[in-house]
Amino acid sequence: GDSVTQMEGPVTLSEEAFLTINCTYTATGYPSLFWYVQYPGEGLQLLLKATKADDKGSNKGFEATYRKETTSFHLEKGSVQVSDSAVYFCALSDGTGNQFYFGTGTSLTVIP
Amino acid sequence: DAGVIQSPRHEVTEMGQEVTLRCKPISGHNSLFWYRQTMMRGLELLIYFNNNVPIDDSGMPEDRFSAKMPNASFSTLKIQPSEPRDSAVYFCASSFTDRPSFRFFGPGTRLTVL
Numbered sequence: 001g002d003s004v005t006q007m008e009g010p011v012t013l014s015e016e017a018f019l020t021i022n023c024t025y026t027a028t029g030y031p032s033l034f035w036y037v038q039y040p041g042e043g044l045q046l047l048l049k050a051t052k053a054d055d056k057g058s059n060k061g062f063e064a065t066y067r068k069e070t071t072s073f074h075l076e077k078g079s080v081q082v083s084d085s086a087v088y089f090c091a092l093s094d095g096t097g098n099q100f101y102f103g104t105g106t107s108l109t110v111i112p
Numbered sequence: 113d114a115g116v117i118q119s120p121r122h123e124v125t126e127m128g129q130e131v132t133l134r135c136k137p138i139s140g141h142n143s144l145f146w147y148r149q150t151m152m153r154g155l156e157l158l159i160y161f162n163n164n165v166p167i168d169d170s171g172m173p174e175d176r177f178s179a180k181m182p183n184a185s186f187s188t189l190k191i192q193p194s195e196p197r198d199s200a201v202y203f204c205a206s207s208f209t210d211r212p213s214f215r216f217f218g219p220g221t222r223l224t225v226l
Contacts, residue, residue: 032213043116043203043217044155089155093213100213102155
């Protein structure tokens with residue numbers, strides 16, 4: 001079945017460092033891919049999305065490109081801030097949108 | 113724009129007690145999802161509704177769990193009797209039925225069963 005695998009954390013970075021959180025997927029059809037962010041004590045918020053191959057989602061300085069050839073959707077940010085400290089979830093939705101799969105989450109801590 | 117509203121935000125109860133979690137979806141959204149989040153199992157979809165009708169409850173762990181959606185603006189998730197292993201954060205999310213991928217999550221209810 002469809003699934004998402006993301007790198008395990010926790011990840012600790014210094015402010016202004018480069019961030020990559022890896023995410024790969026397995027899907028039989030044409031999924032949409034998402035990154036959600038969960039700040040401490042809050043619910044999940046949609047960070048960015050891509051609905052077809054080669055699409056790039058971007059928001060708040062974060063980017064991820066839907067790579068069908070490598071079945072990946074890695075999250076990147078060129079310069080992280082302390083306020084980016086959160087848990088990041090990669091997610092996949094099947095072609096119908098009815099099936100939605102979350103990764104296990106990657107905790108990011110950015111230190112000043 | 114109130115977003116998805118959940119109550120209570122925190123609940124502490126004793127084993128065997130009944131627990132009721134509440135959710136108000138975003139106005140106009142006609143799909144509603146209940147999730148459970150634990151360290152061991154991550155995010156699990158428990159049940160979802162379209163237009164107040166339960167569509168898939170295969171994620172509901174046991175008969176002790178039940179969910180209702182009596183109208184478009186309110187849903188409950190009930191656990192009776194509660195057990196310590198039910199301790200988790202329970203999230204409600206909503207979306208438009210024709211855009212189920214774009215789900216908006218509530219802040220969650222942190223349940224602790226002693």
